[in-house]
Amino acid sequence: MNCFLVGGAVRDKLLDRKVSDRDWVVVGETVDSMLAAGYEQVGSDFPVFLHPKTKEEYALARTERKSGKGYxxxxxxxxxxxxxxxxxxxxxxxxxxxxxxxxxxxxxxFNGQNDLHNRLLRHVSPAFVEDPLRVLRVARFAARYHQYGFEIAPETASLMKQMVDQGELDHLVPERVWKETSRALLEKDPDIFFEVLRACGALKVWFPELDVLWGIPNPVQWHPEVDTGIHTMMVIQQAAKLSDNLAIRYAALVHDLGKGLTDPAQWPSHREHEELGVAPIRALSERLKVPNECKELAIMTSEYHTHIHRALELRPATILKVLNHCDAWRKPERFNNLLTTCIADAKGRTGLENRDYPQAEFIWNAYQAAMKVEVKSIIEAGATGKNIKLRLDEKRINAIREFKQAYQPD
Incomplete structure (x- = not known):
């Protein structure tokens, strides 16, 4: 059987990157001959088979001809x-x-090794324009290989813009857009994905709530970088350094969407942008069919990131309200993810990337102190019905107050 290792496995082998998946192309065979050799056919769009022993994918060599819209x-x-x-x-x-x-x-x-050496992402042929998903794929590859110095070839960037201008991306389905986006968010430099999409106009098509942030100013005393779009990219950079959790990275990406709805007359102030951000986050998440875990953390981050930033100043009763609204008692991991996202937000500012952020540790320890209050003792003391919740809140506020009075930052 005439088999060839192809695609990403060859590319990453030449780059000395770890090869995780290996794909093979088989030349000169048919479906019947593959089945006769013991291969298991999978997929319905074109003939792909699993090797009887290794279970690696073997596809018959194929050509494709454009016959409709989309991918x-x-x-x-x-x-x-x-x-x-x-x-x-x-x-x-x-x-x-x-x-x-x-x-x-x-x-x-097609001189791929030469482009690999020159760190260029270049399309193979004019047929590149036939598949709009390739705009997102190239943006994702730009994010993945940015660490090696790769850039998109000018002629390829031009084709991507042409595809956007001709409305080709309108024919993509949300599931595929989210798949590429989620994979890009988990790359080492996820911000590059969104920068590439913005450069070719694709960000405005699928991420309009994010696209509008560039050009919206922030107060310079809090944001030396000023521009909200730039700040957002800096926050996603910090999130990538802090965690490989997809929900955290998505929340970092959309945490300031509310600033896109601020009345320009108020600029650079953004009062109530926390609550304003909920609607655009929902709209974007529903358009892309974002998983609930990501959407919920994103909404929570929008609503409460300012509270977390001001944690050292908050009254114990306010801290309890935040913990209650975030349902920290039943979902401590999600609350911890909120704190990580807030760290990324605080560090995603020019010149403040290495600044300490004691607020996260402070409010986590305040939460731990409140967690020590036992409901059982309240019931044993005679509380019933609604009074149980009232007494629980009182005791938790006292526990937070005692912790706060004894708190000494490192």
């Missing part, structure tokens, strides 16, 4: 006459259009 409008030809070069030509980027034969000889008809 699904293709006619696929996987006849045994399709060559390896024809299969590689349908791929998105030259660095993804290389193959290795069984003797580890590189097959590189």
């Amino acid at each position: 699904t409008g293709f006619e696929v030809n996987s006849e045994s006459s399709v060559t390896l070069e024809e299969d590689l030509k349908r791929r998105d980027l030259t660095i993804n259009a290389m193959a290795l034969d069984k003797n580890q000889q590189l097959i590189d008809p």
Whole structure:
């Protein structure tokens, strides 16, 4: 069987990156011959098979011809006459259009190795424009390989903008947009994904609530970087350093969407942007079909990040209200994720990236002090009905007050 290792495995092998998944292309075979050899067919769009022992994916070499709108409008030809070069030509980027034969000889008809050396993300052929999902994929690759110095080739960036201008991205489905976005959020430099989308106009199409933040000023005494869009990218950078939790990174991305709704007459002030942010976060999350875990943390972050920033100044009763509203008692992990997102927000400002943020530790320890109050003792003391909750709140406020009085920051 004439098999070739292709795509990301070849690219990452040449970059000395860890290869996690290996994909193979088979030339000169048919569905029947693959089944006869013991391979298990999976997928309905085109012939893909699982190796009988390794379970790695083997796909018949194929070509694609545009026949409709969006990323699904293709006619696929996987006849045994399709060559390896024809299969590689349908791929998105030259660095993804290389193959290795069984003797580890590189097959590189589109100079992918040269672009790899020059750190360029370049499209393989004019057929790039036929699949609008490639705009998001290139943006995600830009985020992943930014650490190696990769940039998008000017001619590819131009094609991406052309695709956006022609409305091709309107034909994408939310699930695919979110899949690319969620993968990009988990890259080392997720901010690059959104910067690339903004540069080609795609951010305005699928993330309009985020796109409007550039050009909106913040008070310079709190935000030396001033621009809200720049601040948002700095916050997502900090979140990426702090955690690989998708919900935290998404919450960091959208925490200030409320500032996009502030009356320009109030600029650079943004009163009540915390509550204003809930509606655009819901709109964006519903458009992209964002998982509830991400959406809930994002809304909570918008509503309460200012409270957390002012934690050292809050009265014990106010701290309890925050803990109650955040349901910290039943969902302590989510509350801890809120604090991590607030750390990213505080550090996502020019010149303040390494500043201490004692507020997170303070309010977590205040929460721990309140947690020590036992409901059982309140019931045993004779409280019933609504009085149980009243007595519980009183005792928790006292516990927070005692902690606060004894608190000594490091």
